[in-house]
Amino acid sequence: MKVFKKLSWIVLGIVAIMALSSAIYVYTHTPEYVGNIETDKLSKKVEVYFDTYGIPHIYAEKEEDALRSLGYVHAQDRLWQMELLRRISIGGLSEVFGEDMIKTDKFFLSLGIDDASQKTVENVSKDNPMVVLSQAYLDGINQFIAEGPTPIEFHLTGLEKTPFTLKDIYNTVGYMAFSFAMAHKTDPLLTNIKNQLGPAYLADLEIGVNPKSTLIKNYKPSIRDSIKNDIAGLVSEVLKDFPVPQFEGSNSWVIAPNKTKNGKVILANDPHIGFAQPSVWYEAHVNAPNYEKYGYHLAGVPFPLLGHDRKLAYGLTMFENDDIDFYYEEEKPNDSSFYKTSAGWKKYELVTKTIKVKGEDDLSFTFKKTHHGPILNGIADQVMDQRPIAMSWIYTKLENKVMDALYGMSHAQNLSEFKEALPDIHAPGLNIIYGDAVGNVGWFATAKLYQLPDSTDTKFILEGSTGMDEPIRYLDFSENPMAINPSWNFVYSANNPPDSINGKFYPGYYLPENRAKRIVALLEPKNDWDREAVQQMLLDATSGVNAKVVTNLAKSMEVKEMTEAQISVLDKMNVWDGNNQLHQIEPTVYHRWIYFLLKNTFEDELGPQMFQQMLDTHFHKRLIAPMAAKDDSVWWDDVNTPDSVETKNVVVNLSFRQAFQSLEEDLGGEPNKWTWNKVHTLEHGHPIGQIKALRSFFNVGPFPISGTREVINNMYFKYDDTGLYPATSGPSTRRVIDFSDIENSTSILPTGQSGNPFSEHYEDQAEMYNQGKFRKMMMNKEEIIKTQKSMLVFEPKK
Template sequence: MNNIKKIGLILLILLAIGAVFAGISVNALSPTYKGQKLLPKLSTATLVHYDTYGIPHIYADNETDAIRTLGYVHAQDRLWQMEVLRRIGTGRLSEVFGSKMLDTDKFFLSLGIDEATKQTVANLDKNSPMVQLSQAYLDGLNQFVADGPTPIEYYLTGLEKAPFDLGDIYNTVGYMAFSFAQAHKTDPLLTNIKDKLGEAYLLDLDININPNTEWIKNYKNTKKGDIQNSIAEMTNKALGALSLPMFEGSNSWVIAPSKTKNGKVIFANDPHIGFSQPSVWYEAHISTPSYEKYGYFMGGIPFPILAHDRNLAYGMTMFQNDDIDFYYEETHPTRKEKYKSRLGWATYEKVRKIIKIKDSTDYEFTYEKSEHGPILNGIAKQIDGEQPIAMWWMYTQHKNEVMDALYGMCHAKNLNGFQAALPKIHAPGLNIMYGDSEGNVAWWASAKLYKDGNSNQTKFVLKDSSDLNAPERYLDFSENPQAINPPWNYVYSANNQPDSIAGMIYPGYYLPENRAKRIVDLLEPKDDWRMEDVKEMITDVVSPINPKIVKELNKFVSAKELSDSQRVVLDKLSTWKGENNLDNIEPAVYHRWIYFFLKNTFADELGEDMFQQFLATHLLKRTIAPMAAKSESVWWDDINTKDNIETKAQIVITSLIEALQSLENDLGADPNQWTWDKLHTLEHPHPIGQVAALRPFFNVGPYPIQGTREVINNLAFNYDDTGMYAVTAGPSTRRIIDFSDIENSMSILPTGQSGNPFSEHYDDQAEMYVKGEFRKMMMNEKEIKDTSKSLLTFKPTQD
């Protein structure tokens, strides 16, 4: 009966699509890349030349007209993406996808993104250049909403198009800010480990900073309730329900002239973001007599987050500082509406919200807030225990000037002007990377940092009533980690631990040294870098750390416990140099071994739910190498075998045999067939692609792909008992800008420029991306116009 129902549902969906196609031609649903259109409020006509990959090169007499045109062309390729992004932070996904998104909506509403947006927008100076240009962008976007073809996703979901406003821009920025955070995955888990197992079990986890790993160097010159299945599980479900793009990590390095063959700066950046379709970035080149920029834009945001021109280039990686904290609140013993604050008993603020649900009645709920932030109990059914837990988040607690920072960055003329914009970034914390035609290279950790008595204990749910809005002091931006024109002649970031210039360690959820070590090892000895060298480096798939982990584990392997065929595989793994190519078998053996090693070490104490949470953290990635090197640990003993005390050697050999057996079960008895291409694949998921019948139409892929976790070509995946490594996140673009040949700078997108499945540019870069290929970021006006695939002209309407 269930199969009959599924078949019936699929047929209904296919009939619905057929009805759409019958009533509307495919051409009517496609973006318009040539011809003429009227665009209100333009002062003069604008020209949009589309290149071979559908990237618009916008030529206008002034920046306002150019940005208004950008709003229109951005919307015609990405309106559905903009729609979803603006709804996340405001709890409006259930209006589109129904009750399955209710928990997601409740969670994001409780964060207060919508309330913070209202306050920010109300206080904006409507005459400021930032707001004026933002409004011009919205004018163009809304003109497409009014008269452009409706994307097919609106027909399939029954959603009506609606105009966008300034609040939608800030709500999208709010979602972006939260998706950087790691505290929600880590703090509750560590608190549970401490409370349930004891502090001894924390000693072998890599919680504190290891001074022996690769740190980013600074340089300046004058130029209590049971929350086991609560916050972590709730947020993972909320963020994963629609394959939403989450910000995961990133690489960037900027090479000074003295280390390049042509004597000019070379800039490289590849932000790591969860894969989705469409991909995160929309490329656009804007050219006016007074302003030019080649930028990467997020859906619904008018200023580029990554960009370059002929004078300077900038990009970002995630800083990974800690800007979220959780607090146990003490409720009054007889008056449940009150809690203990730093000034005495205070009354919880009650917040009432209504969520509209597609094809159902509205859902009303109320949550409470303390001085720290929203009380998460009751927000989702996963929260156990009665002791209230509040969440403090830097983004909602402080004045929001992130849009002013983006405006300042993309309008800066030089290093000093660029740096002046960065203190406006309070959250999320970003490593901002910079290089220019004058030979300057720089890196700044941009975030609102503070000193406080709790600042070294923020990886646990806190039990005091301190006020992070009034810490010991907030740091001046000059005390943030940074390096400007250092004597070693390069700057870089790989989300690893920065050194301090403020006499303190900056708390955070930094990634292990794997990528950082490889970047430094490659950059340091070479002084004649070329564009081609950097292209090879940014697609590098070698891990300097994983072979060392294998070496440490091998110390505990007794060959006599292995069969002849198993010893042959181990011998091959023992000589591995860390490559992760499609025809390698070593990555398959390594990751199966590591998974079983982790499972046999941690799962018995943690239990299944906490173990799965642990696997999803950066903490897990930081723990693998130290645990492989430790001889003694409280974690080695299996608590389920009461009469035996297991040793590391038993864990290691058992895990290896289980790994080899699982590969044989999955891929056959011949180890030569255990190649990485059979296990490591990339598919770009579209929200509508979750419907199986629509998956081939909306999703892109899957493709076998080289690379792995924590190499420069960083392709993240989850460890689980399937033994398959479906990539979830990776380089959202790869950009290389050579100031000796700016017009031949290179880039790539994971799928294509357009989010419209009827566009020829929906997936025309996908295979290039998988192969590690690049294409030009064109800036030469004559070349653009001579090779333009199509021309779209916008003319002002007549009064």
Template sequence: MIRLKKIAVFLVMLLGILILLFFIVTGLLKPNYEGNIEFNSLEKEVSIYYDTYGIPHIYGETQEDVYKALGYVHAQDRLWQMELMRRIAAGKLSEVFGEDLIATDKFFLSLDIEEATKKTVANLDPKSTVVKLSNAYIEGVNKFIKEGPTPVEFYLTGIEKKDFKISDMYNTMGYMAFSFAMAHKTDPLLTNIKEKLGETYLSDLEINVDTNTVWLKNYKPPISDTLQIKRKLKNTVATTVNKALEKLSLPLFEGSNSWVLSPKKTKKGAVLFANDPHIGFSQPSVWYEAHLKTPDYEKYGYHLGGIPFPLLGHNRNLAYGLTMFENDDVDFYYEKTNPTDSTKYKTATGWESYSYVSKTIKIKGEKDIRFTYKKTKHGPILNGIAKQVRGEKPISMSWTYTLCENKVLDAFYKISTANNFKEFKQALPGIHAPGLNVMYGDVEGNVAWFASAKIHTLPDGINSKMVLDGTKGKEERLEYLDFSKNPKAINPPWNYVYSANNQPDSVEGKLYPGYYLPENRAKRITQLLEPKNDWDKEQVGTMMLDVTSAVNPLVVTELGKVVDVKLLNDSQIEVLDLLKEWKGDYPIDSYTATIYHRWIYYFIKGTFSDELEEELFSEFLGTHLLKRIIAPMAAKSESVWWDNITTTNRKETKQDIINSAFVAAWNSLEKDFGKDYKKWTWNKVHTLEHEHPIGKVKALRSFFNVGPFPVPGTREVINNMGFLYNNTGKYKVTSGPSTRRIVDFSDVENSMSILPTGQSGNPFSPHYQDQAEMFVRGEFRKMMLNKKEIQETSKSLLIFSPN
């Protein structure tokens, strides 16, 4: 008995020591949100008030001072995220995660982002304001690296903290530009389909523009759009690579919604601005919020890791946001190597020499390896690097991001410092890639949408979604269009602008090719906006949470027309009738939503998997192309894809595919959830977990990851919770609103926002996941601008002193 008591006492003491150590470690590693820190290079003191959600409100006398402070506080909350972001384009992930990431490092090195960064940085003017403020931000980041606590991820992975440089900013922007590039998933796939099956199989894949879809309408006002339009207001106010990146839970840009309502559409007669960029979910979430204020500058902004200037932002005068333009800025080319000299390739003017770039890749726990890739005048050769590039013919990649002068950082600085519509518009031509829909609204009543990108043209008749011929000079880029020819709408007479990544209307009779998403979200947005002229911010918030598809019920109607009910049992017929009455909504207790998507998966699989086989079919499921073809394929009566080429005794029809898909879906749902279809609810299959790279380790998952949560919504509704179809029947949400943000110019100090998890990426911070359940419930919080209110409600004060 005495021995047992001693053991019990020992265990209690051990537990107490462990708890004490945990609190000591937590105290040492968590961010410092209060106190006084010496920062000798500051001109004057900087005060940082942290609000309830850990968002810094930074007050200083000069922009350089507040950017130094921003760099420090950004790093103390997000240094691990910033570290990974700068490593991707530079091919330095294997150094952290080992040999499994060698292929990813090789791919990103071969994209030439780092080489383009070197050229850009070499040509920077060190005296320019952009460079000075960037260096101020970097100084703050590096001060934290030198003096602040090391984030726990650095200990777990065994890597050292190293100073940041301005080149890291450009490498990060290059990675984010690539994450848009749907061409990497689509062009090689379509070319493989053409070469394997023939052109007939391309005709039903909606490669070209659908003339019946909902387009983004252009509008240029009759007066000069370089002038502010003032109104009297009522109130004065890459497939393999992508899989690797998904495993690391790194953000990939996917889509986005935005709409901006002019005063005539709102209850209080002031502009209402809404934006929710759709990005791959990760932990920490992609945006870092910060409010900066000096005597001559103020911005409440959303920052990418390692980037000083906000990509989304607002103040009392104007607001701006982004969605993805989805234009085609990548062209692939077949090259021909000289049969007698492998160092040369064929051009229209003769044989030219390949150029070679060599890099060293450091691998955790292994010896360094040397990696060399070759380039033509078009760009790098991707054979043997990108798995979706198949065959022996060399294929090069021509990408606008690396080919054109990079002024993106300058553009976002000018955007973030613009004081009015004229200054704002003048900054936009600096965005060359990735293509962005830039959304704008201001206190004067202006609303605008600009497709911002360097758009290039190819010779007539050339399909940019196929691999082109690089040997004859007949399929080369002809020119980059002047920004004035880009799609846009400025103060249109229908009194709103919007974007849902859908096809823009023509400019001068020309439709620009791209990888636009289907009309689903666009159709729903316009359905809701058109009839109503008394919007307020609460109603806009409700609209942002809308989970009804305007298209999916039409798909059910088309499929239902050809179902042979004689092959169905009574329960199946009952459910089919329920589906025909379904409104296309996705609350978590819906069973019709579950049945619809299971049916659609088997419909897609039955239609395409026999021709494409496993590998190509898997690639196909990850493209925007798939999203575009579901409704059109459901409506077609004839298609070459209906026949199952693995059967020889008959030719299958659309009815065969749809009947077998419905039965397969039914049987799989019964197997998963039992015979009572009312228990096949959406919450059982549609879940969101915000994954941290370290959360892949099972023992650490609950500490680093946030969730999982059952969530409403689905692919291509306004509350866009995206997922990939697969044979599990479970729809793990991978992308969605990276923030929901509403700016109301009738009451700008009460504008609203939310983040998917929290402001901090430090798991010891109280703000690591304090917004996660609010996000799932569809709640918002205030984006504070009023200094008095900020001071009175501040949870802590951090002061940087020059001595």
């Protein structure tokens, strides 16, 4: 008995020591929201007030001091996120996650982002105000790296902290420029379809801009062989388990004073980005003499991509323009070190890169490069032993002044100054929306656009040896699509195509008109908009297009061959208004039906691999509504049944029966229980949360979530054979800026402000986000001080 008691005391002692050690670890690794920190290079004291949601409100007497403080508090909440983002472009993910990331690292190194960043940094003036402020921000990050606690992710991965440099900022922006990545998924796939199936199979794929669809209107005031390649498969593979979110789409609109209740501009924006933990944006309210901005920052970037003050506000969506072209290169017979150009044979440039791999020896690889760009064939197994394919990407070809644009936008005092900064954005293509306190509204498609020969179709791989498919000229920014103070009193973007200018449409990878159509339908008739109404509009989950799809499909249904239960479900679908709420069955039935419709229509010709690649593109979303309305198409026939020719009726009925049967198998025999909340969920995944034992600690969720694909509350998911629809991307924030009451403008984040799992602000907004709630973006200093939760003071080192 005495031995047992002794052992019990030993065990209790060990448990107590472990508990105490854990408590000390948590305490010492929680972000500092209270106290005093001495800082190098600081001229005067900086006060940082943290509000209820952990958002810093920074007050400094000099903007450089404010940026140093921003860098520190940003790093203590998001250093791990900063680390991952800067590693993408340099091929540094394998050093963290091991050999599974080698293909991804090879691909991103071949893009040349890091090389372009190095060139930019070498040429930029250190006296440039943008560089001065960026360096101050980096000083803050690096002080936290040197003196602050090491985030738990670094301990778990064995990664050492290293200082950040100006090149890291450019590499992060470079990743943002690429993350859209739709050209890599689309152009090679369409080329394969054309070469293997023939031009007739392209006719119904909605590749180009339909002039009859909902377009963003411009308004300016009077001022050969069958070649198989699999670049699409390459991109799908390297991005499959990508540890950081990608930019996907977005909604935005700005309502002019004539259409608002209080006669002031209202701006709304909800950029659609892949869900992850931490979420993409870090909010900060920065104040210095002659400067104030409440902004949304990427990890490691000093200037906000979204922002507002008392004078103006701005937001963004992806333009979705085509800024990547692929070229077949012709190699010299008997000497593969040369490739053919219109001026003769030219020697390939050979580029060698080295990748550090966790637990393994360093890996070096070499790829070829032409005047167009890198040859992708040697980057992964998918494109080996075929004609060389080079990638031409405008981001790495032109002078990089994107950071100058972000500085200019965040420091503009009026519409004229704001517009002056926009031509510096050459890539990624962005729709920038603008509104201000004096009543101006604007939409600007920002990108360095270029003109190709009329005979060139950029949706296919081009011929690189002839010189016939080269850009003719770069367009001046004045030729870009835009609308400033239009007569219809609002501007908007939903990643849909802009109307033509000079009789031409700009090629791109635009989203279907569903969201745009709904936005215009809601905005046009109403002239008394206020903040609350705009908030509700951001949560709208109705698709009139989807309801019309059901109407068109129902015309093909053979009711006599259906069971009573099937007829009952079809009757319910026929009166559906296209809404997508948690306890409805219609969205569940709709998406199961559409998946089988797409599968039965396209997979027989494409095969399983190319069919899955199609589901990764935007154009598959654009073709659903047109195909539902189309009675005749070469795609309706099943090529695997040579003795019969299938019609639309056959495919539609088969797809409905398969959907119904699969729902019975998955959710039971009572259709009224097939509710959307059982299959549509949202989980914010942390890279380390992929380890099952750590999932509940690092990940946030899963939660049932309303909304669906291509509604304003756009909760995107991929179609596959699982019958489940976990949302992979959606609103990365919902912002409403009301110039009639600027200090009560509202916002929300998907999880929380902090990326530190020990912080109370790691997921404190998640439930609010799921419920469609908003919180105030505080700007009044007296109110901030009065309601602050904590205060951190930065002082010059003595």
